[in-house]
Amino acid sequence: MALPIREQVKYWSIALAVFFVALWVLGGVILPFLVGGAVAYFLDPVADRLERAGLSRVAATSVITAGALLIVVALVLAVIPTLVNQLTALVNAAPDIALRLQTFLLERFPELADGTSTIRQSLAQIGQTIQSKGAALAEGLLTSLASAISIVVFLLVVPVVAFYLLLDWDHMVARLDQLLPRDHAPTIRRLGREIDGALSAFVRGQLSVCLVLGLYYSAALMLAGLQFGLVVGATAGAITFIPYVGAIIGGALAIGLALFQFWGDWVQIGIVGAIFAVGQFLEGNVLTPKLVGKSVGLHPVWLLFALSAFGTLFGFVGMLVAVPVAAALGVLTRFAIGQYHGSLLYQGIAGRIPEDEDQA
Template sequence: MTLRRQVQFWLVSLAVFCAFLYVFSGVLLPFVAGMAVAYLLDPVCDRLEALGMARMWATLSILFTFVLILVLFFMLLLPVLGNQLAAFLERFPDLVRQLQGLLSEQLGSRFAAAAGITPEDLQSTMSDLVGQGASFVAKLAQSVWSGGQALLSILSLFVITPVVAFYLLLDWDRMVERIDSWLPRDHLGQIRGLAREMDAAVAGFVRGQVSVCLILGSFYAISLAVLGLNFGLLIGMGAGLISFIPFVGAGVGLVLSVGVALVQFWPEWPWVAAVAAVFGIGQFLEGNILQPKLVGDSTGLHPVTLMFALFAFGYLFGFVGMLVAVPASAMIGVLARFALRQYLASPVYKGSSRSTTAIEE
């Protein structure tokens, strides 16, 4: 097959895959979650199998433990988080109005004098900004909920996802061997090398980032709850769980928690400062300890590229797109680096010897 035919084949395959994601994105979520669980737990299953346990019993043991942890989470934490979420959504308009009034009262006259505008104009501008921010938060929460509600449903979480994870985890090695048998024989070594590089990039990020999100979520939630912040458990867990988006998790959590703290604690500003310090400490731990130790530079992606991939895939494919954004971006990054190496070693970059000699002369 000529190079042109190969390029056409892979472009058509990519287009079919993207079309499949777009058409079936509404029902793919529990299946993607099951694939993620199987991929995440496969090394543990391999370790148990190496210790002498049969693959079937290793799979059952791991999934039973995983489902048990989920059940305990839903029984112990979900009711508390659900109550806090309902109360937060109910009080959110009042919190916004109180925060707006507090900021206008404490800072309005100073900023108005410094900017050379009237306090009424400043208050109107602040009202517009706070209103737009509140609308953005409400739309974001609604979008996340509508996109993730299939995953949170009893059917998908406790039936479909574990079943998919069980069969994939049980047959993981056989599936890998089957896919390996379909690879083009002329390029087998090269494709296997790229696949190993992709696996290292995806596995390093997924397994490391899950640990980072859980640790940060626990730290934020416990710290804010100890400080007595209203909705502290909800804000902390939410900030930790979206920490896979660089700077967004900590930024959203900081804005929400400081806003709630201002309404709740003002004029006792040390409590507000303590709430802000929680996220400062969390960012220090994430940037200097957790990320370097647990994730590192496994994906090879710049944070800006990672953020663009998350938003782009989320825009195109919804919540499912956000789940596959990082693995897909890591794979694309591996292919892009491979293409760059091929280009740098090709005559297109180096030029012919005749042209090189002419340039030197």
Template sequence: MALPIGQQFRYWGIAAAVAMIALWFLGDVILPFIVGGAIAYGLDPLADRLERWGASRVVATSIISVFAILIFVLMAVLIVPMIVNEAVELFESAPELFARLRDFLSERFPELGDAESTLRQSLASIGKTIQERGGEFAKGVFSSALGVINAVVFIVVVPVVAFYMLLDWDNLIAKIDTLLPRDHAPRIRQIAKDIDTTLASFVRGQLTVCTILGVFYAVGLMLVGLQFGLVIGFIAGLISFIPYIGAVVGGVLAVGLALFQFWGEPWMIGAVAAVFAAGQFLEGNILTPKLVGESVGLHPVWLMFALSVFGSLFGFVGMLVAVPVAAALGVLARFGTEQYRKSLLYRGLDRDDVAEGPE
């Protein structure tokens, strides 16, 4: 006899609560394992493709691991230091940029020339604050990230976890399948398949889109000659998983800096704006339709809400799991909505009406 629905909800609710509490208390400890598992999940399709081409799972995993380590080392040695330096320089130059903005506004609006003007004082205060706090923030973020990356435990654990999880991924999924409640196994498999489809289409595809856009923006701005073009392109690409936000934030920063750097050269300012216009065209018409698709994307508001909630509750680990959890909850919400539409609660019929059917 199957367990009543109420008891099943109680047991699974307790299990979910225990998982959340464990995530709360073990956030920093399990970070390498979450990162390693995420890497294995992302690389599993590539390993499966190599297997179809005739390689064993061990050989496929070894090839992927070697190339992944080489790419990671090259990025850490060549790209990250450049981004850090430009970010620090951008924060350090903030007071000068705000001073020039103040002078520009003073020329157009003479009433702002008053030293006691609220706007004048605000601009000066903002510039000093960004210089004092922004530089520390940039150095702290990157130094913390580099500190974690350079920590012996992180360096050792993440590749090892990723390697073994990638090696045993199919066996791991098969073992998890044997633990599913037999009464609900087919439905759980279908929900898990839908979640995997969402993650594969959105997360993997969107990461590829963000990477391509980041490189495009950075290279385009550097070719135009914009100062701090590399860090602005990196920021724009990093947040491009939220539609339009990456282009808007990056475009405002880039055009704002271009106004100071290329004042009197409108064609150069237009060139900076054209880089982001071309990036938006590339994203909307080529990259997103091809790599992400249109049917499984997560709503930007839901995505920002999940990032805010999980980031505030669980810190950096929460930020890492926010997108997968948001995707899973989105699938579960669609499933729940579908079940609700089939229920008596939605249809407004009693059981006798359902049994008799329409006359």
């Protein structure tokens, strides 16, 4: 005999509370395991395809690990130093950029030449503020990152955890299926498939879109001769998961830098603008429809709320679990709405009469 609904709700609520308490208390401890689990989840479809191609699970996992290692080494040796150097140069060049902006404005608005002008004083402080705050922000991020995530953890623990989870992924899923309450197993499986579909479609798809656009923007801007093109391209690609925001922010930053670098060369400035126009067209008409799809069910506003809320409550670990939790809550909310629409609370007595008459 199944437990009453009230008892089931009580036990599931206790389990959920224990989960959030553990997330809050053990955040720093479970971080490498969460990262390793996320990596294994993202790479499991690749391992399944390699298995279908004839490889064993061990061989598929080994091939994926070797490929990931080569990619990481290539990034460390080639891309990351250039990105850091350009970011540092951009922060250091902020005072000169602000000074050139001030000169440009003074030429067209002579009234700003008044030394006591609030606007002029503010413009004069923009560069120093950006430089000091940018340096402090970079130092704070590096300090926090070093304290929360040691190099040893990311070089050893995360890859090892990801390897073993990826190796045993199908077995773990089968074991979890055996632990499901028998009365609700079919419903939980269906909801799990929907959550996995929404999560995989959004995360894997958006990561692919961000990566492709980041590479495109970075390469195109660097070929166009724009200084700090790698930084601008990486920034635009990283925030592409919010529709139009990545192109707007990246485009504004790139065009602003192009105005200072290529002032008077309107063809070159137009090329920089055209790069983002083409990128926006590719994102909206090719990449997002192909890689993400239209039935994901994760609205950007809901995603931002989840990231903000979980990041505030649980820190960096909360941001890692925000997307899967948001996907799960979205699926569960749609399921609850469907149950509500079929309930007496929604339909009322009048809504039940035609159904009873049809059955009679």
